[in-house]
Amino acid sequence: MRRRSVVKAALAGATVLAAPAYLRAQSSKKLSILTWNIADQQELFKQEFADFKAANPGVEIEWLDKKGPDLPAFYQTQIVAGTPPDIVDLQGAIWVDYAANGGLVDLTPYLQKEPDVAKRFNADYLKGWVYQGKTYLLPFYVAKTLLYYNKTMFQEAGLAGPPQSFDELLGFSEKMAKAEKTGFLTLNFDWLYWPLFKMNGIELLSPDGKKAAFNTPQTADVLAKLAKATASGGVNKISWTGRWVEPNGAFAAGTVGMLHAHSSSYFFVKGQGPWINGQTLGAAQLPGYWSTPTNHGFAISKGSKNPDLAWKFITHVTSDKWASAFFKNRSVLTANLAADNAGLAEMEKTDPLAAAVLRTQIEHTDKLTGNWPLPYDAELKDAFWPEIQNAALGRKEPQKALADAERTVNRLLARKA
Amino acid sequence: MLRPRTRQALLLWCFLAPSLAIFLLYRVIPVIWNLVLSFQYWSPLKAAEFAGWDHYEDLWFDDVFWQALWNTLIVIASAPIGIALALGLALLVNADIRGRNVYRTIIFLSYPLMTVAVAIIWRWMFDERVGLINYAARTFDLVDKPIPFLNSFTWALPSVIVANIWQMLGFYMIILLAGLQNVPRELHEAAAIDGAGAWHRFTRITLPLIRPSLFLAFVVGMLNSITSFDLVYVMTGGGPGRATEILVTYIYKLGFVQTKFDDAAAVTIVFFVLLISIAWAANRFTGGNAGAVETE
Amino acid sequence: MGRYPRWPIHFALIGAGIVMLVPFYWVLKTSVSGENIYAYPPSIVPRHIHPFFYIDVWYSIPFARYFLNSVAVSMIAVVCNVAFNALAGYALTHGFRGKNAVMLLFLSCMMVPFQATIIPAYLITGKLGLLDSWLGLALPQCSTIICIFVFKSSFDAVPRSLIDAARIDGLPEWRIIWHIMLPLSRSAIATNVILAFIWSWNNFLWPLIMTRSADMQTLPLGLARFLSYQEDTTGALYAFCIMVLAPGLVLFLMAQREFIQGLTSGATKG
Numbered sequence: 001m002r003r004r005s006v007v008k009a010a011l012a013g014a015t016v017l018a019a020p021a022y023l024r025a026q027s028s029k030k031l032s033i034l035t036w037n038i039a040d041q042q043e044l045f046k047q048e049f050a051d052f053k054a055a056n057p058g059v060e061i062e063w064l065d066k067k068g069p070d071l072p073a074f075y076q077t078q079i080v081a082g083t084p085p086d087i088v089d090l091q092g093a094i095w096v097d098y099a100a101n102g103g104l105v106d107l108t109p110y111l112q113k114e115p116d117v118a119k120r121f122n123a124d125y126l127k128g129w130v131y132q133g134k135t136y137l138l139p140f141y142v143a144k145t146l147l148y149y150n151k152t153m154f155q156e157a158g159l160a161g162p163p164q165s166f167d168e169l170l171g172f173s174e175k176m177a178k179a180e181k182t183g184f185l186t187l188n189f190d191w192l193y194w195p196l197f198k199m200n201g202i203e204l205l206s207p208d209g210k211k212a213a214f215n216t217p218q219t220a221d222v223l224a225k226l227a228k229a230t231a232s233g234g235v236n237k238i239s240w241t242g243r244w245v246e247p248n249g250a251f252a253a254g255t256v257g258m259l260h261a262h263s264s265s266y267f268f269v270k271g272q273g274p275w276i277n278g279q280t281l282g283a284a285q286l287p288g289y290w291s292t293p294t295n296h297g298f299a300i301s302k303g304s305k306n307p308d309l310a311w312k313f314i315t316h317v318t319s320d321k322w323a324s325a326f327f328k329n330r331s332v333l334t335a336n337l338a339a340d341n342a343g344l345a346e347m348e349k350t351d352p353l354a355a356a357v358l359r360t361q362i363e364h365t366d367k368l369t370g371n372w373p374l375p376y377d378a379e380l381k382d383a384f385w386p387e388i389q390n391a392a393l394g395r396k397e398p399q400k401a402l403a404d405a406e407r408t409v410n411r412l413l414a415r416k417a
Numbered sequence: 418m419l420r421p422r423t424r425q426a427l428l429l430w431c432f433l434a435p436s437l438a439i440f441l442l443y444r445v446i447p448v449i450w451n452l453v454l455s456f457q458y459w460s461p462l463k464a465a466e467f468a469g470w471d472h473y474e475d476l477w478f479d480d481v482f483w484q485a486l487w488n489t490l491i492v493i494a495s496a497p498i499g500i501a502l503a504l505g506l507a508l509l510v511n512a513d514i515r516g517r518n519v520y521r522t523i524i525f526l527s528y529p530l531m532t533v534a535v536a537i538i539w540r541w542m543f544d545e546r547v548g549l550i551n552y553a554a555r556t557f558d559l560v561d562k563p564i565p566f567l568n569s570f571t572w573a574l575p576s577v578i579v580a581n582i583w584q585m586l587g588f589y590m591i592i593l594l595a596g597l598q599n600v601p602r603e604l605h606e607a608a609a610i611d612g613a614g615a616w617h618r619f620t621r622i623t624l625p626l627i628r629p630s631l632f633l634a635f636v637v638g639m640l641n642s643i644t645s646f647d648l649v650y651v652m653t654g655g656g657p658g659r660a661t662e663i664l665v666t667y668i669y670k671l672g673f674v675q676t677k678f679d680d681a682a683a684v685t686i687v688f689f690v691l692l693i694s695i696a697w698a699a700n701r702f703t704g705g706n707a708g709a710v711e712t713e
Numbered sequence: 714m715g716r717y718p719r720w721p722i723h724f725a726l727i728g729a730g731i732v733m734l735v736p737f738y739w740v741l742k743t744s745v746s747g748e749n750i751y752a753y754p755p756s757i758v759p760r761h762i763h764p765f766f767y768i769d770v771w772y773s774i775p776f777a778r779y780f781l782n783s784v785a786v787s788m789i790a791v792v793c794n795v796a797f798n799a800l801a802g803y804a805l806t807h808g809f810r811g812k813n814a815v816m817l818l819f820l821s822c823m824m825v826p827f828q829a830t831i832i833p834a835y836l837i838t839g840k841l842g843l844l845d846s847w848l849g850l851a852l853p854q855c856s857t858i859i860c861i862f863v864f865k866s867s868f869d870a871v872p873r874s875l876i877d878a879a880r881i882d883g884l885p886e887w888r889i890i891w892h893i894m895l896p897l898s899r900s901a902i903a904t905n906v907i908l909a910f911i912w913s914w915n916n917f918l919w920p921l922i923m924t925r926s927a928d929m930q931t932l933p934l935g936l937a938r939f940l941s942y943q944e945d946t947t948g949a950l951y952a953f954c955i956m957v958l959a960p961g962l963v964l965f966l967m968a969q970r971e972f973i974q975g976l977t978s979g980a981t982k983g
Contacts, residue, residue, distance in 0.1 A: 032925075037937070062926075065937075066937070067940060069650070070937070072673045072674060072676075073669075073672075073831065073918075073921070073922065074921060076461050076673060076676065077831060077832055079461040079462065080461045081836060094674075097675075098462070101461075101462040101463060101676075103462045237568065240657070241656060242568070243654055246568075249547075253546065253547075253753070272751065302462070379677075386658050386659065389657065389658050408480075425886075426809050428886055430804075432803060433815060435793075435801075436798065436800070436819075436856040436861060437815075439852065440818070442834075442837050442852075443852070444825050445818075445822065446833055447829065450830075450832075450833040451830075505725075506726075510726065512722055514723065515719075516723075518969060522962075522966060522969065523730045524729060524730065525965055526734070526737055526962065528911065529961030529962055529965070530740070531915055531917075531933060531954050531957055533940075535736070537947075537950075538736045538739055538750075547750075547751050547752070547753040547754075547755065549735070549755055552755055583733070583736065591908075592904065595866075595900045595904045596866060598900040599867060629862070629865070629866035630866060633859060633862050636823065636859075637859060640823060643827075646826070647917070665826045665828060668829050672828070681829065682829070685825070685826070688824075688826070689824050689825060692823075692824035693820075693821050696821075696824065700820075
């Protein structure tokens with residue numbers, strides 16, 4: 001028995017050595033990386049890959065990029081087939097589902113071995129990738145909500161600056177609303193509207209995450225105020241029914257006083273609205289400084305055959321050098337402190353308005369909300385949001401809408417327990 | 418040596434074999450996969466456990482499912498509108514007039530266009546602020562305020578249906594045209610000589626002879642809720658609220674957005690049973706045998 | 714021929730034509746002028762026409778390669794469709810044991826939305842070793858039930874006397890199909906070719922899921938490149954859509970002679 005295995009090992013060793021060099025190189029490490037809708041960064045990635053391959057000879061990199069709605073379909077089919085990409089760029093809360101089901105590699109041991117890696121990131125953003133005490137992703141780029149305001153409309157209504165409280169926000173909206181003009185618009189996907197509630201001290205779930213905690217008189221009051229403002233035109237109806245193009249387009253048309261959206265909206269709105277410049281557009285924090293982040297991070301799939309190499313790759317891509325390059329190309333925050341600070345300093349000189357917008361992204365990162373590390377985030381959204389819509393659009397009384405939402409949410413939580 | 422009857426039967430099965438093989442692989446097996454999955458708890462990263470009727474029970478209490486089901490039924494019920502329009506167009510285009518090639522091409526043009534392009538353009542056309550339809554309505558003083566088509570809980574689904582009919586008209590038309598080729602011109606001429614009016618000729622000669630095509634068009638029309646997946650997804654995403662959520666988009670969201678493939682499988686099976694029932698009813702209504710006509 | 718006024722027909726068809734063309738016109742207009750469709754009021758006549766978006770499309774994605782892939786896949790799909798569907802449709806014109814079961818099976822196969830079959834279809838294709846290949850891309854669409862029924866109803870309309878005469882002459886089945894049935898079912902063939910082509914040409918979800926290497930992707934997958942919301946590329950997006958539309962349209966133009974009900978086809982059937 002032993003002799004046979006020795007012979008087998010010897011034969012295997014001989015074949016490997018006998019194989020020509022190029023075949024040996026082909027059989028060595030290969031990394032596949034799946035990104036979320038950044039095909040426009042092709043040049044940058046080619047450079048990053050070349051740089052990585054120079055430092056790690058014999059590595060092949062396969063790059064796949066899919067549009068947001070298509071990525072989960074593609075990724076999950078690959079998981080079922082047993083060939084998931086080693087590295088995957090994920091947005092929002094879908095990672096929690098994968099992590100909870102054991103689909104992602106726990107990065108905590110790697111971070112402990114290399115403490116410098118964690119130090120390069122904004123701690124609050126890094127914390128967003130923790131589930132049950134373990135870190136599963138490294139930040140790639142981040143965006144959180146801020147308040148854009150139309151300075152021209154503010155001046156016309158006799159308003160000095162951005163609102164400092166919820167009531168002021170609604171009050172300003174009323175003042176600016178006339179004919180087709182409305183005062184306030186918010187994006188609503190991925191919990192982006194949540195800071196409006198959080199700033200009023202409302203919690204979604206109990207601390208242990210097992211029961212709904214939002215059905216309070218305070219919430220009903222907030223909803224009633226929002227419904228009233230929506231009916232009178234202070235709050236634009238599209239806040240509750242729009243997706244991406246409509247709300248941003250409405251603000252870009254110059255008929256909305258305030259837009260509550262994340263930093264990615266800036267470039268879209270600027271492209272659509274020729275009136276936008278430093279004098280006409282202001283960027284501020286929402287009253288109370290609360291914001292919802294929409295972040296991208298790199299994770300390593302459990303089915304990866306080269307997790308160590310994958311780790312090296314994601315630390316390479318999020319390094320100061322390449323994060324800075326990414327910041328410059330895409331004008332988006334990377335959560336890498338050195339890259340962001342340097343990038344912002346540069347931007348102040350070239351595009352002060354964009355810099356003002358992006359500066360809000362590194363301020364008050366201790367007040368991030370709307371991100372609950374729950375594997376069933378999508379279902380929770382679907383249970384909660386339709387009732388908010390109903391109440392805000394005046395289709396249901398706030399108390400009834402909240403009671404219905406509480407029932408659906410609790411039923412969902414009970415099933416997951 | 419095989420008997421001639423058996424040999425012929427064998428030959429016929431051989432003719433059916435390639436198509437059957439493809440359907441077996443890509444339709445039958447997936448349906449069985451869905452059926453089995455609907456009775457299990459499973460996710461791509463976990464092993465399967467038996468779930469009994471749990472998923473179907475969940476569906477029973479799921480408001481979204483009922484809303485999606487209702488919307489799907491509305492979409493299916495709108496199919497005859499499109500088919501009737503297409504039949505009218507097919508008859509007109511089949512008539513002996515000059516330039517019918519041009520007309521035929523123009524009507525068909527919308528079908529090969531990628532659904533995403535159709536969805537984006539119609540989303541713009543229905544837009545409350547800048548859309549063409551509201552612009553035209555206001556220019557011709559038809560309304561005082563712009564109509565929020567895609568933002569309204571009542572107008573959203575009809576708007577999607579209109580876009581769907583626009584896209585499918587050309588498709589229904591060529592199915593019906595192919596059927597109209599089977600109506601011999603001499604029958605019409607003979608009837609005309611005998612003094613039969615146009616409507617009489619249509620109902621007594623044309624209609625019965627194109628029954629197979631009508632049945633086919635209806636079945637396709639019934640499936641339009643499946644084919645309008647991209648349309649709904651891009652135009653409204655299922656919203657506002659769940660006003661345009663149909664079973665197909667719900668299946669996709671359950672499976673790929675919420676990673677609940679087992680629940681998606683249950684909805685798939687319910688949808689499948691629903692469609693089969695409607696198709697069976699339609700088959701009986703048109704006289705059985707997929708509406709085939711007895712020749713001679 | 715019958716004498717009846719033609720102008721109402723023209724009137725109705727022109728009306729229908731306008732309704733069908735309006736959205737299409739906007740797609741075309743945006744593709745040559747790049748005007749933001751969200752600008753208000755909408756402009757009917759485009760300003761600054763230029764073909765640069767089409768050039769943009771050619772260079773933004775590996776257009777030639779994607780085009781080649783799409784052509785290969787669609788050709789496989791169309792040839793297989795015509796062959797398999799005609800055979801199956803012919804078989805269904807005969808009575809045989811199990812015919813109703815087969816018809817029921819075919820009908821029920823249509824009732825499955827593709828979205829629900831993605832994962833098993835992927836696994837099966839994987840087992841067949843056809844991932845990332847032209848045949849694998851084409852295979853699920855190599856036969857379609859609608860077209861089988863189109864052939865069936867076309868074959869049903871062929872007079873029995875012709876077939877019986879051929880049988881008495883001792884012609885084997887495949888000759889009957891080739892020499893008698895198919896020539897009389899040209900519109901069915903044309904329908905089949907057009908539909909099979911369009912379905913496989915425009916198919917988006919299946920190539921998305923089952924191709925990994927960049928050089929096996931088909932044309933619709935290039936769409937993602939133009940839908941990035943950060944860039945205002947609607948001009949290029951529409952140019953892309955027009956370019957994808959063109960081959961299907963050309964095919965329809967070539968095949969639509971078959972939809973003319975002329976005296977000739979009537980005579981042979983009579």
